[in-house]
Amino acid sequence: MHDLELHQHLIGQQGSRAALNTPVLVVDLDALDRNIAAMAAFAAERGIALRPHAKTHKSIEIARRQIAKGAVGSCCAKLGEAETLAGGGIESLLITSPVVSAPAIERLIRLNNHVGDLMVAADNPANVRALSVAAEAFGGRPLKVVVDIDPGFHRTGVATPDDALALARLIADSPSLSFAGVQCYCGSDQHIESYEARRETIVQRTAYLSGIIERLRAEGLPPPLVTGSGTGTHAIDAELGVFTEFQVGSYVFMDSQYGVCDLTGDGSQAFETALMVDARVVSASHAGMVTVDAGLKAFATEAGPPQILAGAADGSTYRFFGDEHGAVVAPKGGKAPGLGEVVTFAAPHCDPTVNLYETYHVVRGDTLVDIWPIQARGRSR
Amino acid sequence: MHDLELHQHLIGQQGSRAALNTPVLVVDLDALDRNIAAMAAFAAERGIALRPHAKTHKSIEIARRQIAKGAVGSCCAKLGEAETLAGGGIESLLITSPVVSAPAIERLIRLNNHVGDLMVAADNPANVRALSVAAEAFGGRPLKVVVDIDPGFHRTGVATPDDALALARLIADSPSLSFAGVQCYCGSDQHIESYEARRETIVQRTAYLSGIIERLRAEGLPPPLVTGSGTGTHAIDAELGVFTEFQVGSYVFMDSQYGVCDLTGDGSQAFETALMVDARVVSASHAGMVTVDAGLKAFATEAGPPQILAGAADGSTYRFFGDEHGAVVAPKGGKAPGLGEVVTFAAPHCDPTVNLYETYHVVRGDTLVDIWPIQARGRSR
Numbered sequence: 001m002h003d004l005e006l007h008q009h010l011i012g013q014q015g016s017r018a019a020l021n022t023p024v025l026v027v028d029l030d031a032l033d034r035n036i037a038a039m040a041a042f043a044a045e046r047g048i049a050l051r052p053h054a055k056t057h058k059s060i061e062i063a064r065r066q067i068a069k070g071a072v073g074s075c076c077a078k079l080g081e082a083e084t085l086a087g088g089g090i091e092s093l094l095i096t097s098p099v100v101s102a103p104a105i106e107r108l109i110r111l112n113n114h115v116g117d118l119m120v121a122a123d124n125p126a127n128v129r130a131l132s133v134a135a136e137a138f139g140g141r142p143l144k145v146v147v148d149i150d151p152g153f154h155r156t157g158v159a160t161p162d163d164a165l166a167l168a169r170l171i172a173d174s175p176s177l178s179f180a181g182v183q184c185y186c187g188s189d190q191h192i193e194s195y196e197a198r199r200e201t202i203v204q205r206t207a208y209l210s211g212i213i214e215r216l217r218a219e220g221l222p223p224p225l226v227t228g229s230g231t232g233t234h235a236i237d238a239e240l241g242v243f244t245e246f247q248v249g250s251y252v253f254m255d256s257q258y259g260v261c262d263l264t265g266d267g268s269q270a271f272e273t274a275l276m277v278d279a280r281v282v283s284a285s286h287a288g289m290v291t292v293d294a295g296l297k298a299f300a301t302e303a304g305p306p307q308i309l310a311g312a313a314d315g316s317t318y319r320f321f322g323d324e325h326g327a328v329v330a331p332k333g334g335k336a337p338g339l340g341e342v343v344t345f346a347a348p349h350c351d352p353t354v355n356l357y358e359t360y361h362v363v364r365g366d367t368l369v370d371i372w373p374i375q376a377r378g379r380s381r
Numbered sequence: 382m383h384d385l386e387l388h389q390h391l392i393g394q395q396g397s398r399a400a401l402n403t404p405v406l407v408v409d410l411d412a413l414d415r416n417i418a419a420m421a422a423f424a425a426e427r428g429i430a431l432r433p434h435a436k437t438h439k440s441i442e443i444a445r446r447q448i449a450k451g452a453v454g455s456c457c458a459k460l461g462e463a464e465t466l467a468g469g470g471i472e473s474l475l476i477t478s479p480v481v482s483a484p485a486i487e488r489l490i491r492l493n494n495h496v497g498d499l500m501v502a503a504d505n506p507a508n509v510r511a512l513s514v515a516a517e518a519f520g521g522r523p524l525k526v527v528v529d530i531d532p533g534f535h536r537t538g539v540a541t542p543d544d545a546l547a548l549a550r551l552i553a554d555s556p557s558l559s560f561a562g563v564q565c566y567c568g569s570d571q572h573i574e575s576y577e578a579r580r581e582t583i584v585q586r587t588a589y590l591s592g593i594i595e596r597l598r599a600e601g602l603p604p605p606l607v608t609g610s611g612t613g614t615h616a617i618d619a620e621l622g623v624f625t626e627f628q629v630g631s632y633v634f635m636d637s638q639y640g641v642c643d644l645t646g647d648g649s650q651a652f653e654t655a656l657m658v659d660a661r662v663v664s665a666s667h668a669g670m671v672t673v674d675a676g677l678k679a680f681a682t683e684a685g686p687p688q689i690l691a692g693a694a695d696g697s698t699y700r701f702f703g704d705e706h707g708a709v710v711a712p713k714g715g716k717a718p719g720l721g722e723v724v725t726f727a728a729p730h731c732d733p734t735v736n737l738y739e740t741y742h743v744v745r746g747d748t749l750v751d752i753w754p755i756q757a758r759g760r761s762r
Binding site (some may be wrong): 002006019020021022023024055077078080097098099100101102103104107123124126127150154155156157158159163187280281282283284285286289291293294296297298300301302320321322323324325327339340349351352355356357358378379380381 | 383387400401402403404405436458459461478479480481482483484485488504505507508531535536537538539540544568661662663664665666667670672674675677678679681682683701702703704705706708720721730732733736737738739759760761762
């Protein structure tokens with residue numbers, strides 16, 4: 001870990017954030033801990049289990065902090081993330097995407113006999129049969145499988161209630177598998193900006209999910225777990241009361257995508273921005289415009305340019321300027337920051353932004369207090 | 382290196398590419414070597430030195446292959462890349478972006494006394510004075526500095542010919558620095574699709590650069606080095622004959638951005654696609670559309686969706702479907718690939734795509750023949 005060596009000596013030094021080589025991914029420790037505590041309290045008050053999604057943070061340390069505040073374990077998007085978290089002692093894991101290829105299924109079964117508690121989502125009978133055959137061949141305890149239900153996005157999940165029932169039956173009938181419940185994740189609905197519009201959509205999706213759950217119960221297959229939800233819909237899902245477990249992820253950091261969403265319905269902000277990128281001005285040859293050392297490799301790009309939090313005049317904007325650079329443009333008549341000065345940005349979309357860095361630089365105010373490796377970075381297989 | 386362990390046993394096994402866990406970054410070794418040889422021959426025939434840009438590949442192995450075919454060394458976008466390549470025995474390095482902050486300048490001077498030959502670009506008198514002070518304080522040999530000239534993009538580079546002269550003079554007058562030449566890089570011009578339109582623009586930019594070089598000569602500061610160019614303009618720059626050294630990068634892989642450009646003026650393709658991403662279908666619940674295990678974390682996103690090279694019906698398209706997934710949509714009436722099948726994509730923009738992976742999986746046809754670590758991945762500081 002290059003970053004650990006480079007900045008280790010700055011940990012605990014007053015004002016050391018300014019001495020960091022840039023670009024650097026910065027976590028505000030107090031804001032992070034407040035976010036973790038706020039979601040934990042929200043779920044505990046309503047009797048909902050919390051299994052935060054680790055695809056957001058990819059960090060053993062943050063998973064541990066979530067579990068210390070009552071989370072039952074972590075969700076992972078991919079098998080590689082689950083292997084990494086298991087290696088860090090996270091004992092209860094749900095892999096939320098299907099694990100399909102033969103080499104991956106072999107790793108999955110091995111992990112199942114190694115970690116305290118493992119579940120995997122599935123949406124296809126051929127995949128379930130392959131899981132069953134592999135689990136039986138390998139021996140050990142049954143593999144827990146949840147039926148992934150497509151709420152209408154067509155990304156993953158069974159397409160119809162009949163398919164959900166048939167898949168649950170197939171899992172339950174396999175001696176080497178165990179039917180662990182259902183999963184339903186409303187991906188892009190999370191980002192509908194208006195609370196009311198989001199609620200309206202989620203009410204419909206939830207009616208569909210509830211119908212499937214009722215049919216499963218009627219068929220003698222009551223789902224032990226109903227897992228899903230996200231930062232954008234958690235308050236609505238809590239009100240509707242169908243999920244037994246929340247997979248919320250982004251609340252730990254609150255990126256710009258969620259920053260524009262009303263998450264509570266009353267305009268209040270339940271969570272704080274805890275994730276930033278610090279960059280530096282490396283070229284300042286033109287009035288009102290400078291170049292910083294953070295570009296396509298420092299920010300996720302698919303959610304638009306990052307917002308400036310500090311270090312530049314109000315109204316300054318950023319635009320991408322190649323792999324390693326960005327332009328900071330001052331507002332009309334405003335002054336651009338000077339050569340060598342630090343500009344702080346909010347992460348535009350936290351998951352893929354985190355994926356670009358090897359470490360979190362953890363700060364309290366302007367002091368570096370820790371460096372956390374991002375162990376599951378790039379563990380996409 | 383997780384990937385090295387995961388797939389090491391597959392190296393040399395006939396047909397082993399199909400057994401790789403996905404998503405995986407794949408290099409066609411023969412195409413890569415042909416691209417390296419073609420550019421080497423092109424430059425050698427014209428008496429132009431080659432200093433390929435390592436920001437494209439971030440790999441010690443590929444830098445070595447370029448040097449084995451005659452390259453004089455490597456360019457690096459950032460100090461961290463240069464440190465990494467130097468650690469791998471690459472002895473001649475040019476850092477093409479200014480190194481500005483105090484901690485970075487300290488690392489730069491240390492590197493200068495450690496590597497065979499080092500140069501850094503600068504565009505600001507305050508920066509040059511800081512380099513001079515640090516180099517003097519640290520002792521050792523003089524630091525070679527090239528004057529970065531802005532051809533009109535305002536990313537980095539001095540803004541006027543007068544500024545170029547003054548900066549060259551400042552460098553030459555510092556006993557701890559050495560004036561190594563000028564750099565001029567025409568960033569987005571590289572991607573002008575029509576050869577003639579690109580040529581017209583470059584002729585103008587080059588006239589500006591030539592004027593500065595003439596003035597430097599007249600002032601007794603002839604630039605030892607004129608470094609610049611890129612994959613998109615290399616043929617034009619060779620014809621115009623001003624650069625003594627080419628910084629071409631993307632030609633090793635030929636991503637989709639360059640694939641649409643006529644690089645030769647006669648429509649012939651000088652280089653081949655050598656970089657791919659293999660992904661797998663993990664969900665197939667709908668006719669004509671499936672989900673693969675490669676999304677925002679598997680491809681650079683700012684250059685549009687990746688093109689499908691193999692594994693899906695002609696006319697199939699990809700769209701991003703979140704951090705870890707993408708949709709492959711078959712053309713009207715066409716069949717989508719089946720669950721577990723591999724789909725091969727061209728890298729949409731090679732530099733930031735490479736940055737997402739820990740390793741290259743090097744193939745000949747359908748056989749894995751090597752795994753190369755991407756050592757300078759993420760070395761953006």
